[in-house]
Amino acid sequence: MSTATMTMTTAPRVRRPTRLVTTGVMIGRSLRHTVRNVDAMIMAIMLPTMLMLLFTFVFGGAIDGGRGGYVDYVVPGIILLCAGFGAASTAVDVADDMSNGIIDRFRTMPLRAMSVLTGHVVASLARNLLATGVVIGVALLLGFRPNADVLDWLGAIGVIAVFILAITWLYAAIGLAARSVEAANGYGFALLFLPYLSSAFVPTDTMPSWLQWIAENQPITPIIETIRGLLMGTDAGTRPLWAMGWCLVIIAAAYLWGSWLFARRARRN
Amino acid sequence: MTNPAIDVRSLRKSFGNQHVLDGVDLAVEAGSIFALLGPNGAGKTTLINILATLTAADSGTAIVAGHDVAEDPDGVREAVSLTGQYAAVDEVLTGEENLRMLARLSGFSAEQARARATELLTRFDLTDAAARRAKSYSGGMRRRLDIALGLVADPPVLFLDEPTTGLDARSRQALWRTIRELASAGTTILLTTQYLDEADALADRIAVLDGGRIVAEGSAAQLKARIGGELVEVRSADGVLLREIPTDGSLDSLRRVLADVAADPASVAVHVVVRKPSLDDVFLTITGAAPQSTIDAEQEVAA
Incomplete structure (x- = not known):
């Protein structure tokens, strides 16, 4: 801190940054966080690989009775399970930001402080699309043979991206609701059971009827069946509509809940 | 003061039924350093x-750099920066990335942001640590980065909440110098502190906040004058401070205090020292956090 360098040579008039710049800066920040979190990156790559191997070689034989072909069934489920795991860290990232003074710094600047959340959501999307790529890559090595054309693939990736956005916004709101980073970690865990209570790993008609009702009517099943329909050509019926409806409702609800929580925490009452 | 940089009138704020601010009035002249002094829980933060x-306040008005905090918060945000009690740095990013991020968010182009980051890193002795993640910084380096982040946009009004807490003596001196330089360049600085020597050394004006109210305001000299001319310290033979009695500095009041001390049969073997009051004495007397004997003594002298 020398007097010689005192003069403010490079400070122009303060201007309000455009929303595009703000969002871009926040996305850059969250992507740096993601890439530098070595544990999370290893998880994002290792977990899909391990789950694919586990479900194909350990459970697969018992489920398909040794006839093979379970890998074709299970891929959409593994994709969603991994995306759920990957998105869960958003709750921790958001809770971490809220407990750090950096959020107050953003709040006292002329910008939309909620773009911090947008940054985390976009980073989660990037991280989980990478994990999805790993699942599909490993699955292809293990004998996954989808009969999808380019449009089907694009459609499937689109559905997966929308699902990642929905679950990430939900985790971001959970991160805001949690009073501590540890709590954020804990609350998020409950959501990870949903894929097991769906058609992700076994068809729902093998379940007791009361559970069947839950499995058929929760959001994961229509999303799974939509992806399965696109990749494997199975008949998804009206499920794509249900899938998109669920995702949009979850995004809207989580966004509104998150905005409300963000404003409430800003008032500190 | 025709056009103060910060103008606060009858500000009130409660959390539940606890009145944290109970009618605060304050005016800070542009380009000056103003210290808010008070014990923990006084309402400074x-x-x-x-x-x-x-x-948001419950009632009252606050105008900062010409903008009302309630009516035009974005106008205020364009003119201020806050450096809070706890370092608000992104620990995952490097020092340089932190500064560039803040510069971009303050409307600088990417190129301007890079130049600004380099300038501030030099200024705060962080050039060697520029490429290291803030997580690895020592407490003092983190605080310097934190202050530098607050200066990125060169705001006309700067809020510093206990800026030197946790700094070593050398960093503290350096920061004091920076604060003085900023003020002489025209920045208005409102800082809170629990350190009386800090307020004494830096501030043009000092307000003592206690229990949500401003209980005293003035320059350090004015505040010291409030307590009187000299303090009489009564110490036991082995040097333990027994009483501190303020006087107005006149021979008359000094004589009265000494007569009081002499009249007490318990004080046969005491040492008496007369000294100038410190800001500490002012603070302790005004906020009532002083040992009971001091307050009693003050009342005695006043009586």
């Missing part, structure tokens, strides 16, 4: 948070 648009 709440006041700063209201002025920096983080918290």
